[in-house]
Amino acid sequence: xxxxxxxxxxxxxxxxxxxxxxxxxxxxxxxKNQPTQRYDRKEIQKRLDIENWMEQQLKDLYECQEDxxxxxxxxxxxxxxxxQREEKLKAYLKDAKKPIEGFVKxxxxxxxxxxx
Numbered sequence: 001x002x003x004x005x006x007x008x009x010x011x012x013x014x015x016x017x018x019x020x021x022x023x024x025x026x027x028x029x030x031x032k033n034q035p036t037q038r039y040d041r042k043e044i045q046k047r048l049d050i051e052n053w054m055e056q057q058l059k060d061l062y063e064c065q066e067d068x069x070x071x072x073x074x075x076x077x078x079x080x081x082x083x084q085r086e087e088k089l090k091a092y093l094k095d096a097k098k099p100i101e102g103f104v105k106x107x108x109x110x111x112x113x114x115x116x
Contacts (some may be wrong), residue, residue, distance in 0.1 A: 077111050089104045089107065
């Protein structure tokens with residue numbers, strides 16, 4: 001251990017969590033991966049827009065304002081094999097008070113635009 005990390009460990013009180021930060025070759029601390037490194041900002045915004053659209057559509061389909069509709073997010077949709085999405089979504093949303101076909105069709109189209 002270096003002197004500074006030894007001092008940090010000694011000065012930490014009981015129950016204190018100590019984290020050691022490794023420095024890169026240039027002396028700057030290494031940073032953890034951020035979501036923006038995995039997706040670009042446009043992709044993140046697209047996902048948020050689709051999530052908000054889905055929430056509004058589900059509220060309308062179930063004729064409610066509160067969370068009394070099935071929980072569904074775009075990542076759930078993307079985990080379903082593409083050939084089975086329509087069938088599984090229709091089965092999942094079978095208790096809706098309004099027709100779901102338009103929602104399912106548009107959701108499937110939107111899902112195809114997202115990078116996985």
